[in-house]
Amino acid sequence: MTGPRLVSILRQGPYLIASIHTALDDSQMTAFQHDLVDRIGRDRARGVVIDVAALDVLDSFATRTLRTIGEVARLRGAVTVVVGIQPEVAFTMVALGMDTGSLHTALDLEEGLALLDRAVGPRRPVTALRGGAA
Template identity: 70%
Template sequence: MSSGPALVSILRQGDILVASVHTALDDAEMVRFQEDLVEQIGQYRARGVIIDVAALDVIDSFAANTLRSIADIARLRGAHTVIVGIQPDVAFAMVSLGMGLAGVTTALDLEEGLAHLAGIRAGTRSGPSGG
């Protein structure tokens, strides 16, 4: 990635990784994000992953497919994924275009995403449901 402002930040909070996407990513940047996140899941033995997309005003089909792939890869590596912060207009456009995130858990915001992962850890599934 460039030497300018970070496009994505990945922070560790215990055994949870919180990835915040700060700006729209092109296809190559999405692939790099996926590779970096998957690598860190193993490196930090993450049990949960939250991807915050609140800053995005568009999620195209490639980005939606990449987010689904990240969730699938994370699950195969033993981590649960929650996508948080999808803006109302983005959700509307995605549904209108038939681009869902089927099989991927979504939540309104970071707080709800963390609560969902805590519920999984505690053996309950309260909070947001798969979207």
Template identity: 80%
Template sequence: MTSGPKLVSILRQGSYLIASIHTALDDTQMDRFREDLIEQIGRHRSRGVVIDVAALDVLDSFGTRTLRTIGEVARLRGALTVVVGIQPDVALAMVALGMSTGAIATALDLEEGLEYLNGRLAGGAVSRPAGRVPPP
């Protein structure tokens, strides 16, 4: 058993899961996060997932690919995913290195991410997001 602060938290809010990454994760920890989150989507029959990466000052290619994988698997299981809190320096580095979140929507913060899910899921059907949340 390890002690110390939690690296990731996954909280349930109604039909949504809110997953916050609190510190940089190595590849093994990122794989574990993916497995745990995907398992909880099924267990809670979640319709939406918010992944908060605001605490990260680096997001490498493996992390970015893992987020895309989570989003695609979640979609196949009936849940829509939005990534929130990408820091400006992280976004600049991702663009410079040609990395993206693919078809996963992004939002500025948790509040905007929840608004996005509420708007997209109000009609019932989950469809593929088209990138960043449009302004109201």
């Protein structure tokens, strides 16, 4: 398991929220990928949000890993959304022609969860948690 400093994976209802807190090297990225996919099965997750807001670079290995996670998660029945891609990071990814075609993306955690709600379908009423107004 990657230490809590680098990455955290939290469960929220049917979703997993993975935050990458700092740039990961390739082996850490690979470990993260395996941890996350394990958790999908263990927690029976229907959706995964990967928050990369803390990163100011996403190199091609990291991008490919995120894409792999998205595809593997899909095969395990979960939808993946990457959120928090910073503007400069996005420009660089596009300039370098990184293929992000199959990745769902959203502005931030809130939008990512909303996207999952739409993609995964009506929530089991798991979520008094988020239920806005009292």
